Structures are given as structure tokens and as C-alpha cells.
Amino acid sequence: xxxxxxxxxxxxxxxxxxxxxxxxxxxxxxxxxxxxxxxxxxxxxxxxxxxxxxxxxxxxxxxxxxxxxxxxxxxxxxxxxxxxxxxxxxxxxxxxxxxxxxxxxxxxxxxxxxxxxxxxxxxxxxxxxxxxxxxxxxxxxxxxxxxxxxxxxxxxxxxxxxxxxxxxxxxxxxxxxxxxxxxxxxxxxxxxxxxxxxxxxxxxxxxxxxxxxxxxxxxxxxxxxxxxxxxxxxxxxxxxxxxxxxxxxxxxx
Amino acid sequence: xxxxxxxxxxxxxxxxxxxxxxxxxxxxxxxxxxxxxxxxxxxxxxxxxxxxxxxxxxxxxxxxxxxxxxxxxxxxxxxxxxxxxxxxxxxxxxxxxxxxxxxxxxxxxxxxxxxxxxxxxxxxxxxxxxxxxxxxxxxxxxxxxxxxxxxxxxxxxxxxxxxxxxxxxxxxxxxxxxxxxxxxxxxxxxxxxxxxxxxxxxxxxxxxxxxxxxxxxxxxxxxxxxxxxxxxxxxxxxxxxxxxxxxxxxxxx
Numbered sequence: 397x398x399x400x401x402x403x404x405x406x407x408x409x410x411x412x413x414x415x416x417x418x419x420x421x422x423x424x425x426x427x428x429x430x431x432x433x434x435x436x437x438x439x440x441x442x443x444x445x446x447x448x449x450x451x452x453x454x455x456x457x458x459x460x461x462x463x464x465x466x467x468x469x470x471x472x473x474x475x476x477x478x479x480x481x482x483x484x485x486x487x488x489x490x491x492x493x494x495x496x497x498x499x500x501x502x503x504x505x506x507x508x509x510x511x512x513x514x515x516x517x518x519x520x521x522x523x524x525x526x527x528x529x530x531x532x533x534x535x536x537x538x539x540x541x542x543x544x545x546x547x548x549x550x551x552x553x554x555x556x557x558x559x560x561x562x563x564x565x566x567x568x569x570x571x572x573x574x575x576x577x578x579x580x581x582x583x584x585x586x587x588x589x590x591x592x593x594x595x596x597x598x599x600x601x602x603x604x605x606x607x608x609x610x611x612x613x614x615x616x617x618x619x620x621x622x623x624x625x626x627x628x629x630x631x632x633x634x635x636x637x638x639x640x641x642x643x644x645x646x647x648x649x
Numbered sequence: 650x651x652x653x654x655x656x657x658x659x660x661x662x663x664x665x666x667x668x669x670x671x672x673x674x675x676x677x678x679x680x681x682x683x684x685x686x687x688x689x690x691x692x693x694x695x696x697x698x699x700x701x702x703x704x705x706x707x708x709x710x711x712x713x714x715x716x717x718x719x720x721x722x723x724x725x726x727x728x729x730x731x732x733x734x735x736x737x738x739x740x741x742x743x744x745x746x747x748x749x750x751x752x753x754x755x756x757x758x759x760x761x762x763x764x765x766x767x768x769x770x771x772x773x774x775x776x777x778x779x780x781x782x783x784x785x786x787x788x789x790x791x792x793x794x795x796x797x798x799x800x801x802x803x804x805x806x807x808x809x810x811x812x813x814x815x816x817x818x819x820x821x822x823x824x825x826x827x828x829x830x831x832x833x834x835x836x837x838x839x840x841x842x843x844x845x846x847x848x849x850x851x852x853x854x855x856x857x858x859x860x861x862x863x864x865x866x867x868x869x870x871x872x873x874x875x876x877x878x879x880x881x882x883x884x885x886x887x888x889x890x891x892x893x894x895x896x897x898x899x900x901x902x
Contacts, residue, residue, distance in 0.1 A: 464870070464872075464873065465872065487873055487876060506841065506842070506844070506845055507844060507845055507848060508845060508848055508849055508852065508863050510852060510856075510861055513852060513855075513856075515848065519844045520844060521841050521842075521844060521845075545840075545841070545844070547841060549837075552835075553835055553837060555876075555880065556831055556832070556834075556835045556837065556880070557832070557837060557841065557842070559831060559877050559880055559881075560828040560829075560831040560832050560837075560842060561828070561842065561845055562864055562865065562877065562891070563824045563825075563827050563828040563831070563887075563890075563891075564824060564825055564828035564842050564845055564846050564849070565845050565846070565849045565863070565864070566862070566863055566864025566865070566866065566867070566898070567824050567864075567890075567891075567894045567898075568821050568824050568825075568846070568849055568850075569849055569852075569853070569858050569861065569862055569863070570858075570862060570866075570894060570897065570898050570901070571816045571817060571820050571821050571824070572816075572817055572821075572853050572858035573858040573859045573862065573901060574816050574897075574901075575813040575814070575816040575817035575858075576813075576857060576858055576859065578809055578812060578813040578816070579809070579810070579813050581809075582805075582806055582809045584806060584809065584810060584813075586853075586857060586858075587798075588759065588774050588798070588800060588810065589759070589774075589810070589813060589814065589817050590853070590854055591759070591760060591772045591773060591774060591798070592759055592760055592761060592774075592814055592817055592818050593817050593818070593821075593850050593853060593854075594850055594851075594854065595760060595761055595768065596761055596817070596818045596821055596822055596850070597821075597846050597847055597849070597850035597851075598847075598850075599761065599763060599766065599822075600822070600825050600839075600843070600846060601843055601846075601847065602766075603763075603766075604829065604839060605822050605823075605825035605826040605828075605829055605839075606826045606829065608763055608822065609819070609822055609823060609826065610761050610818070610819055610822070611815055611818070611819025611820075612815065612819075613819065613823075614819070617717070619717075619718065620717065620740055623740065623808075624812050624815065627808065627809070627812055628812075633897055633900065634816075636893060637816075637820075637893055637894065637897060638815070638816075638820075640889060640890055640893050641820045641823060641890065644823065644827075644886055644890060645819070645820075645823050647886065648823070648826060648827075
């Protein structure tokens, strides 16, 4: 397939490289910032453009990997291309892609991408939706070449999944940051807590999290909880988070 | 070293097996519940007892792995043994071990243990404290045989570490549970989110978490945040957690 990538951020970078790696023909990268477009295009041996009217009209597949609030504008800029146009957003409706487009879909990789960390697409769940059965089959075929976890999800389910991902990924990483704030304040290195973080994630690879909850709140150990709350007296923000999550734990299990 | 284990829970089980595996002589397991003591003792080919006065008096090393609020009682029950008596608690002062004991210490493994999941002690940070330089050296020698991450930490730092661990492990696992609640409610399988959880933890093995935060709150994407809050309208507990953590993220980065 002849593919144009619209965007140059983390998703654009990782996805375009993965598409090239399975032998697809990534021919062009668009970004409003030409330097950004060129940087990625050079890695892909593709051309780079920074105006939507310069995007080729005869690609088979257009992948819109831009910020959610720019998807509509970019898709409208593609005018009436015949190729299949997909966005990669968890929170955006399929219908946000311009109504003048004939072939549309969603290709949402459920993963957290960082610029400087390689990641294999094999284990990345790909969540698909399309405006026709035929277009879905095109996406499904492609997705199965990239990953062994492919799901067909409508917009409502995709949005729930995105919300769940905020809890399981974004909020979790923030808890790591708060833990590190406590460590740094006491001249302890983050290294000391890394094995615990790794094992906490590893435990739920084979268990459901509700079956492996540990800690003072699930034991209803009020003595330790109160000690911790008083240790956080000068950090009211952390104290509030401690209180909120501990109350939730006590109610949940 | 001739070792007696006081306790039969997760820490007692994992630690006693690790001690046996490096060639130490684990001779006895005490638990107020004889059946529990026997279950672990059989695995270790040790004897089992359920009264503190039955605990052997001539062990070199007594490992008290009982609930925090039972440590004082068990230590007092050991009366005036000469061997080195340690507890394994993150939150308990060294001084909680009876003042009649001559040789005392803390041997705190910073890890989350589950009954049915094997774990190698190699990468478990062991946090040590002792009531004398000589006793510290005994602990240090033993700890270095078990793990390549050994730290000398006083009670204050150990308590901070334990508190940080609640954020990085217990609260994190609870966020996984909340994510799964959202998924289950919408007939989505937890499997779909496992790769994201694994990668979120993996990212901070080489980065500091404050450098890899992603998601709507750190982007100050109020449109997505408000969509998510309205999706949680019928789950006020999750809505509060979403709000509290998003506010904290917006203030932190």
C-alpha cells in the first residue's frame, strides 16, 4: 500500500516505522512544521510537505496522527481523496473525519509512545473501526500484519478504553512521580523503588488486579494509614491523594 | 547460620525459602496457627511450633515476619536469646523489638510478595538497620548473599520508603482495578490493557517518571478532561479520583 502520514509526533513516528518495517510503501510525511516533517521523512526515505494541498492524492492509505483538535482540519484539507483515511485517536469519533471523504476509519494503537524508546508493535492492541465492511477488512488485514492483538471497537467502547488507559497509564505514572518526590526529599534514589514498580505491573500480567491488592488500606490498618497521613502533613496535595485513594480501596475490596 | 522463622505469611515464606536456597540452616517455623507453621516448615524440612516458649533458644538468627502490631509481642516472647533478632517491617521502629534483646536489627525487603508467584531475591532491595556495627555487618553479609541491592537505612528513611511504596505499588494496583471496573462494565477484557500497563512500568526502568508523563492532564487538554469527567458521572468515586489526580498532574509538571 502507498501510504501518507499526516503528523510527526510519537504515534506518527512509531507507526510509520512499523508500517515501513512490514514492507508498506510510506511515501510522504506531512507536518505544518516542515522541519519536523523532514526529520521523520528522512528516516523513512519519504518526501516531506507542510501544506495540506501538497499531500499526494493517490495514496491508498492516509494516517492522520495529529492532536485530537486538529483531526477535523487535516481531514477536511484532504478534500476528496479516494484512499482510506484513518485517525489514530482514542477519544475522537469516526465521524470527525470529513463527511466529503468516502473511505474512513479509526486505527487506534493502545500504547504509550516515547520518542526515544523503541517498542515492538507485536503486542500493541490495535483498535479498529471503519465506515464500511470493506474498509474494515482492509484495516484488519493491515493490523494483523503489525500486531497479534487486533480488536474491532465502536467509538463508545474506544472512548471507555481511552479513559481506562488514563487510569492505568497516565495516573499510574503520576503516582511514580509522587513516590519519587518523597524519595528525593529524603535523599533516596528512585532506583530503590524500580523493582517494586516492575513487580507490581508484572503481577497483573497473570492475575486480575482486584485479586492481588496489598497495603495498609486493603488491610484496613488504620494505625499505618494515620501514620502516613501525618507524615504527609506538609504535603497537603499528596495527603489528599493518599486519603482519596485509601478511601476508595477500603470501599472496593 | 541456624535460623528460626517467626511467621508464616508471604514475607516469611519467600524469605525463608531464599535463605534456605543460599545454604542457610532454617531449622524452625513458629506461627500461632500450627497448621500454617507446619505447611511452611514442611517445605523447608524444618520443625514447626505454635507457642513462643517452644522457639529454640540457640539460633543465630531470628526473623520476625508477623503483622506490624504483633512484632512487640513476638519479640518479647523470645525473652533473652543471644541470637540476632530482626523484624522485616517498613513502618516499625527497630526499638519495637524488646529492650531485653541484646542483638537486634531490621531486614526490610522492599517488594510485594504473593503466595503463588515465585520471585527472585536477586533484585529485591534489602534495607538494613541494626543496634550495633557488628550486628549490621552480620546482616550486611547475609543480605549481599541474597540480593545485589542492599541499603543501610535508618528508621525515618525506611518509613519514607514504605510510604513511597504505597504510592508506587498499592495505589498503582488500585488504579489498575479501577481501569478494569470501567472495562468490565463495557464488556472489555482486562487483557486489552495489559501491554499498556507493562510499558508504563517499563518506561520508568530507564527514565524518571517526571520526564515521561503523558495524557490529557499534562497537556492541559481540558476538552478531553471534561469529556472523561462526564463519562464518569454515574461513578462519583472514580470521578473524584480522576479530578484529584488530574489537578495534581496539572500542578506538578
